[in-house]
Amino acid sequence: MSNKQSTQLKILEAAEQLFADTGFSATSLRQITSLAEVNLASVNYHFGSKKELIQAVLQRYLAVLMPRLDQEFNRLLAAQQPNQLTTVLSVFVEPLLELSAVQPQGTSTFLQLLGRGYTDVQGHLRWFFNHHYGRTLDKFVLLVQQSCPALPPSEIFWRLHFSLGTIVFTMASNVALKDIAAADFNERVEIDGVIKRLIPYLAAGIAAPSAA
Amino acid sequence: MSNKQSTQLKILEAAEQLFADTGFSATSLRQITSLAEVNLASVNYHFGSKKELIQAVLQRYLAVLMPRLDQEFNRLLAAQQPNQLTTVLSVFVEPLLELSAVQPQGTSTFLQLLGRGYTDVQGHLRWFFNHHYGRTLDKFVLLVQQSCPALPPSEIFWRLHFSLGTIVFTMASNVALKDIAAADFNERVEIDGVIKRLIPYLAAGIAAPSAA
DNA sequence: GTACATTTCAAACGTATGTTTAAATTCACT
């Protein structure tokens, strides 16, 4: 059996856990290789640089998620009349939950990584995402516009970014929020519980009447 | 004339600009002192440490904003019947805009700093805020609960954090979003425009009917 | 103008980071 895949995988899994917990720039290669129980230099050997490791960690999930989402978007776009906004948003639930196939806890980990990606690194990660998956994203924006014909596109632009903020922030503080909820309300909330709480909140916000 | 105030102020203003633009940990003391045109060691001389400088930068705004908010909350709490949720949320607008008294661009800068504070540093800033202004915050939560009597407290907890995410993320990416809006929609959006766009979105999300 | 405290300054310190190097080891294949 080759050690190559094994080492690469050990690095990926240690890295994604630390990245999700404390962010990309706050995590050092020494922490990663120590947790993975591999040599420090192996990150640069297998991935080239820390930046490329970050991309590899994200790509492992995006390569599964985005084609899946693209297919769902195509299905909704084929409908005769505009879809309900809730329907459009709910389309994320299944593909996200299926990320547990990449790794147990995969859904939660990926969403935390997404949050870190938007708040941590400055520009290059947004570019990476738009460059690879901009087409798929455009389909989603179109679906939202179709289900909210009364809203001008610029208003939808702002509200989708508001919503992105909600998601990204919630997922980046996912663990902390779950702990507080458990302590204050005796409430065991799992990741799919958070996702399903988000849907009505986001749908109402996006579809709200424009300001006077 | 004493140079003391002058140097301290130059540091504060350079620091807040860099902190807002690129985050707390991503900003080095050498960048700050270089922009402020003061000696590197003067930060430690005047503020003690980088952590204390961060707190001083935030405190300059919080000391103005929070008593002002507290007074508004008290006013609303004195009302005979529950306030409209939009009324409760709108209470932030004026005090936030008045931060331009601290510095021109003060509103925008402070909101960016707030965003950085929640996504950048891990625990110690949240503790600092809760310890100093937890009482005021509790009044706000109470006001929201009064205006949404149908929602269980745990649901309000989640939705207020969703909303915090929207605000924090929007403000942290404030500049980028304004640029995109300008490019894609020929739209000049100022900070008060963003705030006023936020209100209906947040109000609708918070007051949305609970999931089935 | 002398004495004292405050502030500025250049330089260095200690530590941590991402990356590179070159030798040692392991692996795949004949």
Place this chain on the structure above:
DNA sequence: AGTGAATTTAAACATACGTTTGAAATGTAC
């Protein structure tokens, strides 16, 4: 078993960071 490529390893490198130091400069008061 032996050869050449792939991988692992320990050590060092270059750089950046926050902080400290001690002397120089500046300000303040008598």
